[in-house]
Amino acid sequence: MKMNQHAVVIGGSMAGLLTARVLSDHFAQVTIIERDPVQDQPESRKGQPQTRHLHALLSSGFEIVSRLFPGIEEDLVAGGAMVSDPGAEMCYFQFGGWKKPFDSGMRECLSSRPYLEWQVRRRVVALPNVRLLAPREVKTLLTNEDDSRVVGAEIVYRADGRHEESLVADLVVDCAGRGSATPKWLDEWGYGRAPESRVKINFAYSTRIYRRKATDLPNAKTIMIAPTPPAKSGTFIFPIEGDRWIVTSGGMHGVEPPTDEAGFLEYIRNLPVPDIYNIISRAEPLSDIVPHKFPFSLRRHYEKMKRFPAGLLVLGDAAASFNPIYGQGMSAAAMQAAALQKLLQEQGNAPTLYRRYFKQAAKIVDMPWQIAVGEDFRWAETEGPKPPGTDLLNRYTAYLNRVMEDDAVVGEQFLRVVHLVAAPSSLMSPRMLWRAWRWQRQQGKDTAVTSQPVTKPVRQN
Numbered sequence: 325m326k327m328n329q330h331a332v333v334i335g336g337s338m339a340g341l342l343t344a345r346v347l348s349d350h351f352a353q354v355t356i357i358e359r360d361p362v363q364d365q366p367e368s369r370k371g372q373p374q375t376r377h378l379h380a381l382l383s384s385g386f387e388i389v390s391r392l393f394p395g396i397e398e399d400l401v402a403g404g405a406m407v408s409d410p411g412a413e414m415c416y417f418q419f420g421g422w423k424k425p426f427d428s429g430m431r432e433c434l435s436s437r438p439y440l441e442w443q444v445r446r447r448v449v450a451l452p453n454v455r456l457l458a459p460r461e462v463k464t465l466l467t468n469e470d471d472s473r474v475v476g477a478e479i480v481y482r483a484d485g486r487h488e489e490s491l492v493a494d495l496v497v498d499c500a501g502r503g504s505a506t507p508k509w510l511d512e513w514g515y516g517r518a519p520e521s522r523v524k525i526n527f528a529y530s531t532r533i534y535r536r537k538a539t540d541l542p543n544a545k546t547i548m549i550a551p552t553p554p555a556k557s558g559t560f561i562f563p564i565e566g567d568r569w570i571v572t573s574g575g576m577h578g579v580e581p582p583t584d585e586a587g588f589l590e591y592i593r594n595l596p597v598p599d600i601y602n603i604i605s606r607a608e609p610l611s612d613i614v615p616h617k618f619p620f621s622l623r624r625h626y627e628k629m630k631r632f633p634a635g636l637l638v639l640g641d642a643a644a645s646f647n648p649i650y651g652q653g654m655s656a657a658a659m660q661a662a663a664l665q666k667l668l669q670e671q672g673n674a675p676t677l678y679r680r681y682f683k684q685a686a687k688i689v690d691m692p693w694q695i696a697v698g699e700d701f702r703w704a705e706t707e708g709p710k711p712p713g714t715d716l717l718n719r720y721t722a723y724l725n726r727v728m729e730d731d732a733v734v735g736e737q738f739l740r741v742v743h744l745v746a747a748p749s750s751l752m753s754p755r756m757l758w759r760a761w762r763w764q765r766q767q768g769k770d771t772a773v774t775s776q777p778v779t780k781p782v783r784q785n
């Protein structure tokens with residue numbers, strides 16, 4: 325007998341699916357409400373247009389997804405996804421140099437986002453106590469008489485907009501993404517709005533899919549040419565199922581990668597190293613060039629609210645979404661879902677765990693937020709609340725980037741931070757500081773931080 329009867333999850337994208345999986349162990353029935361029509365196939369839907377762009381599932385997220393869905397890795401790989409060691413198989417260029425490769429023991433999942441999500445979704449909807457209602461939209465939430473508790477959701481059928489039903493629930497989890505209506509609902513019920521942090525970056529993506537040949541990049545799996553200030557452009561190439569490459573170019577603060585063929589190629593040709601250009605200038609394009617804009621990172625601090633209704637939680641992009649270049653959104657959502665799972669195992673009574681949940685979720689979000697927002701403040705145009713110590717940390721990590729050209733131990737710790745496995749503060753340990761100091765002694769004068777290549781310009785091909 326499960327302690328709680330019914331949970332409603334708003335949104336059937338990655339955060340909603342992972343949350344539903346976790347709730348299914350603790351609720352007799354879980355209902356996911358998704359606004360878009362959903363087919364049993366890999367697809368990018370209107371409500372999550374970002375899924376047409378490159379999506380890495382970092383080591384931290386992949387570990388949780390694999391634990392929640394035993395056997396998923398085998399199915400992902402059977403369908404053409406790759407599992408890769410990012411230390412050994414990613415060619416990473418920034419601050420003027422390629423980083424030294426090393427075996428990290430970490431594993432990330434390389435596939436298209438629609439394919440990954442479909443593999444997760446089919447497992448979630450196969451659970452006997454989970455149902456996905458789509459296309460349905462949560463219009464509003466139902467509360468008790470004094471609005472102290474959320475008791476369900478009112479949903480409409482999207483196809484005709486007619487009122488459909490009121491669902492009674494012990495718990496509603498808002499996984500509706502950045503457009504979440506929880507701030508508005510809380511305001512209407514008299515709680516005020518959660519304090520928000522916004523950091524303006526004006527990020528623009530352009531993405532194209534190409535046919536991939538095994539000979540394109542024989543000694544590695546991915547290439548990442550990340551922007552180094554003051555330059556604002558970068559590009560990633562990443563293998564996805566179906567022997568394809570996904571190539572995503574990004575630009576910040578008004579630099580927009582073009583969406584026409586000649587402009588897109590030229591943008592990539594102008595990067596400090598030619599490795600991605602060399603591959604795609606010879607490869608067959610399989611898609612249009614698709615744009616996406618991401619104006620600002622956004623964090624809603626529910627942990628700081630003095631009052632909050634029982635029976636409601638917020639998870640995933642609905643709570644915090646950060647510059648996507650660091651590839652952390654799905655992993656941060658998975659970590660939040662894992663924290664919820666642990667709390668449910670400890671506390672059981674779902675409606676009242678919101679305070680503990682938001683406290684833990686805030687700690688989880690601190691990590692990707694600090695990394696993404698901290699990095700974004702390398703550019704003078706970035707606007708918003710700057711975490712204390714950011715400039716100093718950025719100077720130090722830019723320097724560590726140079727050290728990583730030669731020192732795999734520093735490279736590994738850096739990667740652990742980027743993959744949300746270790747805290748950013750671990751880069752300041754005496755061991756790291758000593759290695760950085762030693763590197764400078766060994767190098768003599770050539771330790772400048774620069775955006776142009778200062779080491780061997782082509783690493784892999």
Ligand SMILES: Cc1cc2nc3c(=O)[nH]c(=O)nc-3n(C[C@H](O)[C@H](O)[C@H](O)COP(=O)(O)OP(=O)(O)OC[C@H]3O[C@@H](n4cnc5c(N)ncnc54)[C@H](O)[C@@H]3O)c2cc1C
Pocket residue numbers: 334335336337338339340357358359360369370371372374375377378379380381382460461462463499500501502503529616618639640641642645648649650651652653654655656657
């Ligand atoms: C360009 C780009 C690239 C990215 N790359 C990466 C990456 O490499 N790695 C990574 O981990 N993350 C990446 N992310 C972030 C990642 O896409 C999100 O963190 C992830 O999708 C989790 O989001 P979510 O499920 O919280 O919200 P979303 O994916 O935004 O989904 C919200 C869902 O809720 C539904 N919905 C909204 N309102 C309602 C309603 N009222 N009723 C019913 N349904 C509703 C929507 O239709 C949608 O399906 C990237 C993001 C962007 C913008």
